[in-house]
Amino acid sequence: MSRVFAGIEAGGTKWVCMIASHPGDIHATTRFATTSPEETIGKAIDFIETHAQQAGELSGLGIGSFGPLDLDRNSSTYGYITSTPKSGWAGTDLLCPFQKAFNLPVGFDTDVNAAALGEHRWGAAQGLTDFIYLTVGTGIGGAAVVNQRLVHGMIHPEMGHMNIPHDWDEDPFPGLCPYHGDCLEGLATGPAIRSRWQQPGEEIPPDHAAWVLEAKYLSLGITNLIVAFSPQSIILGGGVMNQAQLFPLIRTKVQELLGGYISAPLILEDIEQYIIPPGLGAQAGVLGAVALAQQAAEKGTFP
Amino acid sequence: MSRVFAGIEAGGTKWVCMIASHPGDIHATTRFATTSPEETIGKAIDFIETHAQQAGELSGLGIGSFGPLDLDRNSSTYGYITSTPKSGWAGTDLLCPFQKAFNLPVGFDTDVNAAALGEHRWGAAQGLTDFIYLTVGTGIGGAAVVNQRLVHGMIHPEMGHMNIPHDWDEDPFPGLCPYHGDCLEGLATGPAIRSRWQQPGEEIPPDHAAWVLEAKYLSLGITNLIVAFSPQSIILGGGVMNQAQLFPLIRTKVQELLGGYISAPLILEDIEQYIIPPGLGAQAGVLGAVALAQQAAEKGTFP
Numbered sequence: 209m210s211r212v213f214a215g216i217e218a219g220g221t222k223w224v225c226m227i228a229s230h231p232g233d234i235h236a237t238t239r240f241a242t243t244s245p246e247e248t249i250g251k252a253i254d255f256i257e258t259h260a261q262q263a264g265e266l267s268g269l270g271i272g273s274f275g276p277l278d279l280d281r282n283s284s285t286y287g288y289i290t291s292t293p294k295s296g297w298a299g300t301d302l303l304c305p306f307q308k309a310f311n312l313p314v315g316f317d318t319d320v321n322a323a324a325l326g327e328h329r330w331g332a333a334q335g336l337t338d339f340i341y342l343t344v345g346t347g348i349g350g351a352a353v354v355n356q357r358l359v360h361g362m363i364h365p366e367m368g369h370m371n372i373p374h375d376w377d378e379d380p381f382p383g384l385c386p387y388h389g390d391c392l393e394g395l396a397t398g399p400a401i402r403s404r405w406q407q408p409g410e411e412i413p414p415d416h417a418a419w420v421l422e423a424k425y426l427s428l429g430i431t432n433l434i435v436a437f438s439p440q441s442i443i444l445g446g447g448v449m450n451q452a453q454l455f456p457l458i459r460t461k462v463q464e465l466l467g468g469y470i471s472a473p474l475i476l477e478d479i480e481q482y483i484i485p486p487g488l489g490a491q492a493g494v495l496g497a498v499a500l501a502q503q504a505a506e507k508g509t510f511p
Numbered sequence: 512m513s514r515v516f517a518g519i520e521a522g523g524t525k526w527v528c529m530i531a532s533h534p535g536d537i538h539a540t541t542r543f544a545t546t547s548p549e550e551t552i553g554k555a556i557d558f559i560e561t562h563a564q565q566a567g568e569l570s571g572l573g574i575g576s577f578g579p580l581d582l583d584r585n586s587s588t589y590g591y592i593t594s595t596p597k598s599g600w601a602g603t604d605l606l607c608p609f610q611k612a613f614n615l616p617v618g619f620d621t622d623v624n625a626a627a628l629g630e631h632r633w634g635a636a637q638g639l640t641d642f643i644y645l646t647v648g649t650g651i652g653g654a655a656v657v658n659q660r661l662v663h664g665m666i667h668p669e670m671g672h673m674n675i676p677h678d679w680d681e682d683p684f685p686g687l688c689p690y691h692g693d694c695l696e697g698l699a700t701g702p703a704i705r706s707r708w709q710q711p712g713e714e715i716p717p718d719h720a721a722w723v724l725e726a727k728y729l730s731l732g733i734t735n736l737i738v739a740f741s742p743q744s745i746i747l748g749g750g751v752m753n754q755a756q757l758f759p760l761i762r763t764k765v766q767e768l769l770g771g772y773i774s775a776p777l778i779l780e781d782i783e784q785y786i787i788p789p790g791l792g793a794q795a796g797v798l799g800a801v802a803l804a805q806q807a808a809e810k811g812t813f814p
Contacts, residue, residue: 276774291774338664352739354657354664361641361657361741362775369738369772371731373676387772428674435672436655436739438664469672469690471579471594472665 272322575625
């Protein structure tokens, strides 16, 4: 019986669960709305219990979660969602219920770190040593792989909260971030687009000025990440990036902002191969959780 | 005879050379102005030839240089200074003359990466896995150590060129960066301070508004690095940081900008242990080059 893994993409709006061994061997998938912790975690456990056995030998679980998270293995609250404003979820132990239910290695990381791991293993970042994965949706999250390893640091990156220039004359919208107002996340998420233009992004035509402004803000953040990490690739995922017209706008703006300073052919000449969508598409998150599970099994990492 | 190493801090204004095995065992040091490549490199080689033999067994060299540099070992111009505006230095092969002269392992990296390595080995970052070293002087350079390794990525970081908010009403100074105008480096280097206030920083009193503005710009850059890397420490070196009044101003401003979002005790409560000067002080650069030499000898890395 072949080994399979359970991946859980634990989002603030919905959870996606999958039993798979890799993107070409997916046995089962489900998605459901995020309700209370007890109910949502219970549904994920039920799904895994129901589907894993017939798929193969369940060998590990992976959880890629919205945050902020406690990822410090020496902490008494390792595996917890910490200070989220999401009602009912602050202080939730995500790890322990899965450990109790399955007694298997569990990989646990942020949703965006999981997605980056999935892209590294099976997607657009295969073979790279250094890249950035940025997701732009209801929030903006970023992950970095440096020297082939995910960056965690003291806690974990929170790239959405970068300070970027905000021209108030051009854009009087004050930003939505409850902590920082007009940080990148405050200015450029899906909800910020909807609030600024009084309509959801999905209803704004592709040639609207909204996308030029959106591309500008994302490009300011992306150039900051380029000068900070010198990555070999920037992968842009998340719901807002389904607006495919953003990619060429961002590529041009990033080149303009860098002004030729970084003399790398990938940036100067081949930027359409540098700033790219996820190779795993909309499944980057949950397949990333499967990759977390596989990594945990390889390391034999119990929580 | 004990092993010693030669460190060369190759700056755009001056070079500092040292024969040492560690900060407690320094045998000789010299500094001289940066003139032509031939003359400057010649002086460094003369110094090492003159002083190494009596100090011990010379076992490696390290060069921490101003840049941009070609650090790609597979490139035909590995070891070169590439596109510097510094007259006569673009396209200079820094590595080959030292290799020819000594036929020993040579470590080669940016000046700021070298300083970070020195701080990691002997200075304020001992025992840390993830930290940032930022130097603020005639330019602004940044190095990151992630998972105990220096970040290089595609080329090397150029953190000084981050985009940060610039309030033109508060500060009409347009910035000095020839590529980006008012990027962090354009607004906050020593030359920017001198140009904005029409006097050198050394002559501006510590309670002058100039330092509040300087602290604000540096804090905007530092908070961007905190959310990008989640570092365990931020080390601030370079000539401008000799203005010791900047440290408390920056610490307070960084806390204000983060707005309590990163719930780390080091930031919320102990920030005077988080944003700190180099443990190796003004010798961080050249001792970092000695550390590069030692690392190259450990690895047996020839250029």
